[in-house]
Amino acid sequence: MKHLLLVGLILLFACKSETSVQTSETPLYNYDIEQRIIELGITLPKLGQPVANYVHAVTTDNLVFLAGKGPKNIDGEYIKGKIGTDLTVEEGYEAAKMVGILQLAALKQEIGDLNKVVRIVKVLGMVNAEGDFTNHPEVINGYSDLMVAVFGERGKHARAAVGMGSLPRNIACEIEMIVEIQK
Structure with a gap:
């Protein structure tokens, strides 16, 4: 009886994971993401090469890890x-x-078509602030709100918004992101 129950559970999870896989034939949106970006008045910039020994993005399986910008x-x-x-x-x-606009440009450069974004998974926002500053989330909301404006519910993500005593070149903030894409 235990074996029968175990086989049933394995089949249940196998069927469930098969139906949740996003394939290139499965439409993710009822609108075109790239057209939505234009409607928002956003022009994605061309990205140059990083100035150090790293890349803008790394894709592994169906996840894209974007370097901090x-x-x-x-x-x-x-x-x-x-x-x-x-x-x-x-x-x-x-x-x-x-x-966020720079990260969208890096993501597009990496995957070619932003309509392949299944969801924004995780965002790490670092704010250049003095020790007594406490409104880090309100700053990083600019990034998060943009992702939701572009991707709708799929733009909602897990997030950390933290303060830093300094950031490279005294930039106001630095943000990195993890994105799930359609295979």
Whole structure:
């Protein structure tokens, strides 16, 4: 009887995991992600090569791990300063949104078609702030809100929003992301 129950459970999980697999024939969205980006008034920038010994993204199986990026304005200059001292929370929110645009560009470069995104899985947001600053989530919301605006419910993700005493080149924030894609 135990063996029969075990076989039944194995078959149940095998059938369940088969039906949840996303294939390239399964439409994920009822709209075009790339058109949605245009509707939001976003132009994805061309990314240059990283300036050190790393890559913008690494794909393994159906997960894409995106390297941390800092915020750049439309002139290509980094947005710098500590949030709460040099920049307001609202400016930090916009900086985090700018990082989101760069990450979308890196993701598109890696996978070719943003309609293949099954979901945004995890975001790590690091905020350049003084020790007494406590509004890190409000800053990283700029990134998270952009992902939901683009991908809908599939843009909702697990997240950490933490403060850092400093970030490279005094950038306002740095954000990395993990994304599940359709195979």
